Amino acid sequence: DAKTTQPNSMESNEEEPVHLPCNHSTISGTDYIHWYRQLPSQGPEYVIHGLTSNVNNRMASLAIAEDRKSSTLILHRATLRDAAVYYCILNSGYSTLTFGKGTMLLVSP
């Protein structure tokens, strides 16, 4: 799997937007960009994924650079329940997920 690079941690205040960056300069044409998150003591949870175009769902938005070498997960209004480790993962089809260390998001009230 192609490698991704994320900051180790980020901080945010409650109800503020959060932009979590991810670099994936070696992404291949068939790789989807997936974001998962893992809340404390829980299993990974799907957040959003995309290929080329920006994507929105009820949880977040995904902004993908035109050259696809980077992407940004956007939480529009962070809540305390969004405090988790966020993983940016490249994946094509049914292949296994390769988790890195992710970004630990800390949300302050």
Place this chain on the structure above:
Amino acid sequence: EPEVTQTPSHQVTQMGQEVILRCVPISNHLYFYWYRQILGQKVEFLVSFYNNEISEKSEIFDDQFSVERPDGSNFTLKIRSTKLEDSAMYFCASIREEETQYFGPGTRLLVL
């Protein structure tokens, strides 16, 4: 909303004992996975399973591990002779088609 379930939530065992971790994937899913996460470390892939056979396995998945889909609903991971280093959270995941993987809540295994 359908979800992946896992039992037990916690298991404590003695070194050398056999353990079976159980998972019930989402009913119309076709691909099944086991991952593990040692405390404080990354989530690691163990094995994937499709059409009643292993499709991919990692270096971690050695001869002491086995997987089985004994009926139409359960997906099990067996560790034949547990070691201290097998202590970890074990996550089952499933996928229907080229989409996202859905993870279960995990089984926390402690080997003493």
